[in-house]
Each structure stands twice: as C-alpha cells, then as structure tokens.
Amino acid sequence: MLEPSNKIQDSLRVIEQAPSLLKLTEAFRSAVDDYGYESFLCSAPPRPGEEGIDPVLFGAWPEDWRQRYTERRYYVRDPMLQELYRTADAFTWRTILNSRRYSEADRKIVFDAAAWGMREGFVIPLYGIGGQVHAITMAGPTPRIDSEARSELLLMSIYAYGRAKRLAGRQLDPVPLLKPREREALQWVAAGKGDWEIGQIMGISESAAHKHVENAKRKIGVSTRVQAVVEAIRTGQLHL
Amino acid sequence: MLHLIDANNRNQLFFNRLLEASYRVRYDQYVKGRGWKALDRPDQRELDQFDTSAATYLVWADAGEVVGGARLIPTTKPHLMSEVFPHIVTFASVPKSPRVWELTRLFTARGGHSSANRRNVTGEVFCSLFEFGLFKKLEGISVVCDTFFLPRVLDAGIEIKPLGIPTPYDEGTCIACYMPVNVQQLRAARGGVHDSVLFDIDTSTEGRQPAYVRQDEHVFH
Structure with a gap:
C-alpha cells in the first residue's frame, strides 16, 4: 500500500x-x-x-x-x-x-x-x-x-x-467563435448568395449582411469569402 | 526596461527610488488589490521580514514608473517557504542550497496599463528570472505561489515541479514548487519572441555553457 x-x-x-x-x-x-x-x-x-x-x-x-x-x-x-x-x-x-x-x-x-x-x-x-x-x-x-x-x-x-x-x-490555437448571425450569413455565402440576397433572406439591410460576412472574415483571419467558408467548415462551425 | 537591485546598488539614489516605488506598487497589488490585510502598513509600502539586504530584486520600470517585478532570496537564508510554509512541502524537504533561490512577490501593476502591455511585462520579468538564474549558475528556483498560476507556467512550456499538494488559504489555494534553471527553461520563457531582457544569454548554445554579457552595466557598481 x-x-x-x-x-x-x-x-x-x-x-x-x-x-x-x-x-x-x-x-x-x-x-x-x-x-x-x-x-x-x-x-x-x-x-x-x-x-x-x-x-x-x-x-x-x-x-x-x-x-x-x-x-x-x-x-x-x-x-x-x-x-x-x-x-x-x-x-x-x-x-x-x-x-x-x-x-x-x-x-x-x-x-x-x-x-x-x-x-x-x-x-x-x-x-x-x-x-x-x-x-x-x-x-x-x-x-x-x-x-x-x-x-x-x-x-x-x-x-x-x-x-x-x-x-x-x-x-x-483557439478557434475563433462566430456569432449565430455571422454563421447564418456565411451559410448563404456558401450557397452562392451576394450581400443583397443575404439581406433579403435574413430580413436585414444589405449593409448589415455585408457587415456580418466581413466580421466573420476578420474573426477567422482570412481575406476572401471562400476562405472564410472553408475555415468555418473545417472548424465545425458551418455544415453544408 | 528591467533593472537588477541588490545589496551592491540599493543605496544608490536611482535604484533606491526604484525599490521604494516597487514597495508602493506591491502595496497597491497585495494590500489594496488582493486584500492581504496582514501586510497592511500605515506608510502604504508593502515590506515583510524577507525584504533584507540578502534579497535581489528584478524591477521592470519605464521612466521611473515601476510596472512589474520579482524578489529572489537565497534559500540558505530565512525565506517564505522555510519560515512560513514548511508544512505545505510534503513531497520532499524544503530546498536549501546556495544554488537554489526562492522567488516571491512576482507582480505586474494593475492600473493604467493595457492587458497586452501587462502580459509583456510579466513575460519579461519571467525571462529575467531565468537569465538571472543562469548568470548566477543556479540549479533551480523555488516558489510558493497561488495554484491558479501553475497552468499558465505549464502552458508556456516551463518545467515546474510540485513540492506538495495545493493547500487552501483565504479564498484560493497555494502550492510549493520548484523550477529547474537551464537554457531550455529560458527558451520556453522567451517563447520565441523576447530578446535578452537583463543578461545577454544566447539560448542556441544548447549543451554548452552560454556566454554572459552584462547588458545593464550600471547595475553592478
């Protein structure tokens, strides 16, 4: 013992x-x-x-x-x-x-x-x-x-x-966490929608939609929308 | 920048002022900030029985304003672990050797600094501990610290060994630990970012004794 x-x-x-x-x-x-x-x-x-x-x-x-x-x-x-x-x-x-x-x-x-x-x-x-x-x-x-x-x-x-x-x-390294609205906006980016369309779908203005996508890009640390979608999928925050 | 204050220079005006300023920052930190009432003094300086000429201070200051610091005492002299906390050392005996010094009063000032700046100061003070240890050819540094401090040290990749289990005090718990001093430890403390902060020590000389160049010459008058 x-x-x-x-x-x-x-x-x-x-x-x-x-x-x-x-x-x-x-x-x-x-x-x-x-x-x-x-x-x-x-x-x-x-x-x-x-x-x-x-x-x-x-x-x-x-x-x-x-x-x-x-x-x-x-x-x-x-x-x-x-x-x-x-x-x-x-x-x-x-x-x-x-x-x-x-x-x-x-x-x-x-x-x-x-x-x-x-x-x-x-x-x-x-x-x-x-x-x-x-x-x-x-x-x-x-x-x-x-x-x-x-x-x-x-x-x-x-x-x-x-x-x-x-x-x-x-x-x-800590995974940047997206807010629900940012994730939703990215989901529509992945579906090929532009800011205006995303705004219509989400019931917000075009500029608000643009801001959500830009915030997601900034958080993830990438410069293009496609990269943001890829990274969000990789980290399990977005599912297609 | 970092300054080293010990028996050789503590009576010089410049270093005496820094030391006095660090007692006041320690007061803000420990008595006002953390509510350690036992350390309260009417003159608003924080000093204890271990602030003697045996102590060496590493003080981070910018234009005379003290932002961070640490105190080191040879374990052959009375120190916190041997005098106040011997009962929390249960895995081994209290380290006592001319080549082991005890770290206490590691602090970074709270007010007036951004968190990034504070992190940087804390990091540099930590680097200076190992630079000083290598310069003095120490084997290790012993410490009694808050247990919540430990994950941070381990996360940095610094080797730190427990000398007993965490012991409750006030709200949290404290623990006695031992950190070996070697070039790998300094490299981990630098985290690939910092240059020398106190002594010019090249961490790429693995396996060989590093060369020491005093960076802050006026410290050693």
Whole structure:
C-alpha cells in the first residue's frame, strides 16, 4: 500500500510522461476513478451566451449527453459555465446548486446530467497564457469532494492539462467563435448568395449582411469569402 | 526596461527610488488589490521580514514608473517557504542550497496599463528570472505561489515541479514548487519572441555553457 502522497506523485509521473493524448486519457481515467469520478472532459468551453464548438483536449464523456447538451443549447445558460467565467478557483456542482445566483431553470441543466450517472461534479478552471481558458470537469454518481480529494484532483488536473497542451502542440490555437448571425450569413455565402440576397433572406439591410460576412472574415483571419467558408467548415462551425 | 537591485546598488539614489516605488506598487497589488490585510502598513509600502539586504530584486520600470517585478532570496537564508510554509512541502524537504533561490512577490501593476502591455511585462520579468538564474549558475528556483498560476507556467512550456499538494488559504489555494534553471527553461520563457531582457544569454548554445554579457552595466557598481 502506497502512502497517499506517494500515490499522487506516482499518478503525476504517469500523467507527465504520457506519450500520447490517448495514454494521457487512460492515465487520468485511472487517477480520478479512485475518487469515484467516471466521466471527465478537458476542453475550452464557450463563454455563456456564446455559440460555438467546444475544442476538446482529452476526455471520457458520455457522447449522447454531449449531443443533448449541444442540441438543447445548454451552454447558453449552464450555471457551471457561468460560474467558470466568474471565478479562478475550482468548485463543486453542489456549491452551485446551493447558490441562489442561478435560477431554477438554469440549475435543471445540472440535474439533467444525473441520467448519465453524473450526480456530483468538480470543475477546475485553467488559465493558460494569453488568458485562454480551459476547464476540466469531472463527474460521477457519488464521488469524493472532501478538501483533501479536491486538492489532489486539482493538482493532477493541472498537470494533465499541461501535458495535454504540449502533446496537442500548436494545432490547438483557439478557434475563433462566430456569432449565430455571422454563421447564418456565411451559410448563404456558401450557397452562392451576394450581400443583397443575404439581406433579403435574413430580413436585414444589405449593409448589415455585408457587415456580418466581413466580421466573420476578420474573426477567422482570412481575406476572401471562400476562405472564410472553408475555415468555418473545417472548424465545425458551418455544415453544408 | 528591467533593472537588477541588490545589496551592491540599493543605496544608490536611482535604484533606491526604484525599490521604494516597487514597495508602493506591491502595496497597491497585495494590500489594496488582493486584500492581504496582514501586510497592511500605515506608510502604504508593502515590506515583510524577507525584504533584507540578502534579497535581489528584478524591477521592470519605464521612466521611473515601476510596472512589474520579482524578489529572489537565497534559500540558505530565512525565506517564505522555510519560515512560513514548511508544512505545505510534503513531497520532499524544503530546498536549501546556495544554488537554489526562492522567488516571491512576482507582480505586474494593475492600473493604467493595457492587458497586452501587462502580459509583456510579466513575460519579461519571467525571462529575467531565468537569465538571472543562469548568470548566477543556479540549479533551480523555488516558489510558493497561488495554484491558479501553475497552468499558465505549464502552458508556456516551463518545467515546474510540485513540492506538495495545493493547500487552501483565504479564498484560493497555494502550492510549493520548484523550477529547474537551464537554457531550455529560458527558451520556453522567451517563447520565441523576447530578446535578452537583463543578461545577454544566447539560448542556441544548447549543451554548452552560454556566454554572459552584462547588458545593464550600471547595475553592478
């Protein structure tokens, strides 16, 4: 039997030496499993109210829950996301469910996750260079959330994040997030429409349509409309 | 630009003024900004028992205005980890060696600067830590820091080892860590962007001892 502090150091060593994201996921899974967490996700979540995809670094997260979450646009009101962008410190789901800051309707999103065995969870905000925010969320039916467990999970999560960032290399530059109107306008650009037509279809002026497309180009960092469409498809923000 | 202030120059008017100004910026930062009431003093300067002639300060200033800085203390002298936080060091013993110095009071001023500018200053102060470490032929830098600081350091590709698990204090948690000093670390801190900020150290001389040229000569009178 290992001393608790040796066990942490052991887990940290395996995490830090993981040769691939797949191995890292395995190492992290076995580390958090000891605390009763069955699901976990390390991603760069959208800010509340923002549309967009959620670039995942690593995770073992119920796929149909993720689908339901996206389809129902839970990310717009999810109290966990709101809390994440309000604090630098880790927090448990229970704290949020007990807080009066969030409405009954918002908190229902969290209760909804229980059907996937996620009744309690722990969320760790991770601030990278340039203010880029990632988070590790872990959840389970009855996981440990005592102070000692939280400290140990925090440490392992930070190192798993650090390792994942190195393994993912530079490909994971933050994806520029398009607003719904910008996406819609790009959708019509892809269909071969001009500004005037797009304005007619979207019920806005020609110049407003033009502005949406130009904003999308600027965010994506390209100079032509075709490039904007291609990049938006590549990053999963536009589907043809 | 960055200045190095230690026992050799801290009594010269120019450096004394910078040091005094940095105590006041630290007060704004830690007492007013973060509410560390234990550090409150009526003279609105922030100084503790480790601000002695044993300390070396790296101070980023623009025309006499202090924007950022850091304090380094040899671990052979009393320092924060050995005197105040030995209990959070559980993975090893508190590092104590003439070749390991402790980093404390790493700060970037809040007000009056754009976030891009602040990031740049923080980056340069961080580079200066490793340039100083290489110049002094240190093996490593120990630090007690806020845990939320750690992901940022790792994201930059800088090697930082935990010396214990995060320990709650006030609102957040703090952790004891150790950063090896070597050319790779400086290269990571520079992030491919910065030139030398304090000591002219070429990070391309991998495997060989880098050559040192003092950039800021007047510092060492």
